Amino acid sequence: MKSQAIRYTILLAVIIILPFFFKNELSYYLAILSIAGIYAIAVIGLNLLMGYAGQISLGHAAFFAAGAYTSAILTTQFSISPLLSLVPAIMVSGVLAFLIGIPTLKLKEHYLAMATLGIGLIIHAILRANPFDITGGPGGIPNIPPLNFLGLVTDSDITQYYFIWALTFIIFILSNNLVNSRFGRALLAIHKSEVVTNVLGVNTYRCKLKIFVLSAVYAGFAGYLYAHSSPLFYVNPDDVCHFVFSIKLVTMVVVGGMHTMWGALLGAVSLAVLPELLRVLGSFSPSLNTADLEMALYGIILILVMIFTQ
Amino acid sequence: MPFLVVKHLLKKFDGIVAVNDLSFEVKKNEIAAIIGPNGAGKTTTFNLISGVLKADGGQIIFKNEPIFGLKPHAIAARGMVRTFQNVNLFDNMTVLDNVKVGSHKKGHTEIFGAAFRTKTFKQEEAAISETSMAVLQLVGLEKRAPEMAGNLPFGQQRLLEIARALAGDPEILLLDEPAAGLNAHETAELATLILKLQQQGITIVIIEHDMELVMEISENIIVIDQGNKIAEGGPLAIQTNKKVIGAYLGEEC
Ligand SMILES: Nc1ncnc2c1ncn2[C@@H]1O[C@H](COP(=O)(O)OP(=O)(O)OP(=O)(O)O)[C@@H](O)[C@H]1O
Ligand SMILES: [Mg+2]
Numbered sequence: 001m002k003s004q005a006i007r008y009t010i011l012l013a014v015i016i017i018l019p020f021f022f023k024n025e026l027s028y029y030l031a032i033l034s035i036a037g038i039y040a041i042a043v044i045g046l047n048l049l050m051g052y053a054g055q056i057s058l059g060h061a062a063f064f065a066a067g068a069y070t071s072a073i074l075t076t077q078f079s080i081s082p083l084l085s086l087v088p089a090i091m092v093s094g095v096l097a098f099l100i101g102i103p104t105l106k107l108k109e110h111y112l113a114m115a116t117l118g119i120g121l122i123i124h125a126i127l128r129a130n131p132f133d134i135t136g137g138p139g140g141i142p143n144i145p146p147l148n149f150l151g152l153v154t155d156s157d158i159t160q161y162y163f164i165w166a167l168t169f170i171i172f173i174l175s176n177n178l179v180n181s182r183f184g185r186a187l188l189a190i191h192k193s194e195v196v197t198n199v200l201g202v203n204t205y206r207c208k209l210k211i212f213v214l215s216a217v218y219a220g221f222a223g224y225l226y227a228h229s230s231p232l233f234y235v236n237p238d239d240v241c242h243f244v245f246s247i248k249l250v251t252m253v254v255v256g257g258m259h260t261m262w263g264a265l266l267g268a269v270s271l272a273v274l275p276e277l278l279r280v281l282g283s284f285s286p287s288l289n290t291a292d293l294e295m296a297l298y299g300i301i302l303i304l305v306m307i308f309t310q
Numbered sequence: 311m312p313f314l315v316v317k318h319l320l321k322k323f324d325g326i327v328a329v330n331d332l333s334f335e336v337k338k339n340e341i342a343a344i345i346g347p348n349g350a351g352k353t354t355t356f357n358l359i360s361g362v363l364k365a366d367g368g369q370i371i372f373k374n375e376p377i378f379g380l381k382p383h384a385i386a387a388r389g390m391v392r393t394f395q396n397v398n399l400f401d402n403m404t405v406l407d408n409v410k411v412g413s414h415k416k417g418h419t420e421i422f423g424a425a426f427r428t429k430t431f432k433q434e435e436a437a438i439s440e441t442s443m444a445v446l447q448l449v450g451l452e453k454r455a456p457e458m459a460g461n462l463p464f465g466q467q468r469l470l471e472i473a474r475a476l477a478g479d480p481e482i483l484l485l486d487e488p489a490a491g492l493n494a495h496e497t498a499e500l501a502t503l504i505l506k507l508q509q510q511g512i513t514i515v516i517i518e519h520d521m522e523l524v525m526e527i528s529e530n531i532i533v534i535d536q537g538n539k540i541a542e543g544g545p546l547a548i549q550t551n552k553k554v555i556g557a558y559l560g561e562e563c
Binding site for chain 1: 474
């Protein structure tokens, strides 16, 4: 318990002092670190589902997108304050997961993987198709307002960075608390053997449904933050709902080792800065397509982890 | 009045009849044994009673209520817990946490309480830790509490599996070959433990191949062969029963 408090303090200290390391191009690095914090929230949620409960979602971007688009639509087209669009945003993500989870979680594990894969592709297609003329089609939705929480406006890079990482930090602690509990133990047990857990008196189906919805709410919240974050204030289907993004989230969880929340946090941050490192690499060799390289790296990472954690 | 009643239980696995018109009763607080040659349908019977598999026919009545078709957790909630023939621990968790999962159904706190460490949550966790340690003490594993379950020697893994089942305060405990893989000393300790559990008021149904153990502790023995009940009675009657001897000799040929 004591060492846990020390680790939290160190984490908090790192979050606070990190911006001081970047003298040049501060706003560029702050934007990247803010995104890393947003990813971390989604990855912490996905880690609860995958690392703890052992259930795989291959379409988590859909829940991220649900949160991002719901808030983007409400704030740009209905002029609702971002403060009020938060609840609808995460609710849409949660309800979507609930509807997918009810039938599929009754079945074996890979059904959830397949269903989420499908829903990710479907939501992406819907966002692009723009059926009710509210999603902006492939071009997405620009000019989303910044967050404004009780006078705290996240329009500057530094307030945004601290705001997002404060949230990430709180969510991290709450999630760590969550896994060290009756509910968290049930998740780990389900991971090992659902039948045995069920026989011992745990309603495994309900546990799985709860954690699936919760992890979607995390993703929805992360998407919500993303939509309102500088410098883009912009969402489009490929950025928030692409299959590659779902795989990226899974890779972040897997890189983190799937056993601890700390791993999930590290996995999220390290892969969030990876494209930036690749971009630096790409500047030396103009013929290099860094986006393709990034994808290939995710694939390699996943394969290596699968081989070495056998 | 019988505690557990199994009537005309039927289970087919594509083609073969694993359990055929099986009926038996277990009295409250007795130790009953189910024996029979390999593949007789003993484990399948447990799977049907505990809701792991759905029967193709028959009735299961526990404490005067039908439990046929209920999900395993609902059956556990009514006071019936089982162990598995192949040790099935959560080896990704500590010994203590394994037992705590067994007590899950007695707890109430949910996601919110856990995330925000509410007072009720802390109280409940403290109570869970205390009762779980008490259960470990009962089976003699209290010193192993912080170790990973997978690191225990086999005999202790069997004990842990029983402890985990006990953590849910079962009224009836179904043990599937608890002595398999144990040495003579460990088996003797197991017998003592089972008798102790009976004294605490728990009803026990045990599947076992170790005849010495079965004859020592059971009051009623049900013998199955190829899914059919071929005999039932006390240890003496079963030992001298011609059909039983035949079934076991037949296996040896
Ligand atoms: N899930 C299953 N699917 C198909 N067949 C099964 C299944 N479970 C058991 N069987 C078959 O049903 C029959 C009874 O098996 P069961 O495991 O109940 O025997 P048992 O009496 O427990 O034997 P043992 O003493 O070896 O444990 C066997 O022929 C077995 O192959
Ligand atoms: Mg068996």
